[in-house]
Amino acid sequence: MKWFDKAKNKKERMKFVELWAEYVRTHSDEEWSRQQKIVVDSQLKSLINPNKKFD
């Protein structure tokens, strides 16, 4: 895939990691964990049951 710039993608991902980590550092546990829970729980449910659709 010529259009896919792997190095650029890696850099952008790392920038987002830093942005989110900074959010975690500067916000209450409740604020960041409410958002994290949506991501982690849905990923985990998809791993456990890949064919089922979750809300």
Next chain:
Amino acid sequence: MKYIDKKTIKLDKIPTLLDEFVTDFVKILQKHATYVIVSGYVSILFGRSRATEDVDIVVEKMSKDQFYELYSDLQKNGYWCVNIENNDEVLRMLLDGFAVRFAKKPNIIPNVEFKFVKNSLETKAIKTSLDVIMSSGKIKISNIELQIAYKEKVLKSDKDLEDARHLETVFKDRINNKLLEKYRKMLE
């Protein structure tokens, strides 16, 4: 997140399914063995926005009797060893330096990748562990400096480098930079 003392962190997070899985497993494990949680779950515990199939736990070597008491307790609480069918093989695998995986029946994931201490670095991880107190329970994790250095210098995948950066950013006011540099040099 709040440091109660140098070795104890109180985390008021809303637990994920993964956090609940880990604290449930650890409640049984801690009755029988000394352990430390290492690698990816440590970053996820402190907010990384990803899940994982397995949670790595390093355990101090146990006698045959101690291990079978733990194994029986795990089985009573609905856990099974997903990568070895024969019960007698489980301890042999561990003593041979391999990891065994425990999940809640009938699932295979998430699972705990359980292994005995193999080297001085893992012994250090156990001896310098931090306690994390959550509403779902208390767990022991590897110290943050060692986790960052290990992910940067040993594991090195994109995911591990992101995990390391996440921890370094979240803990930037608390990290012991001298210690982190020492671990980085040691693992190079």
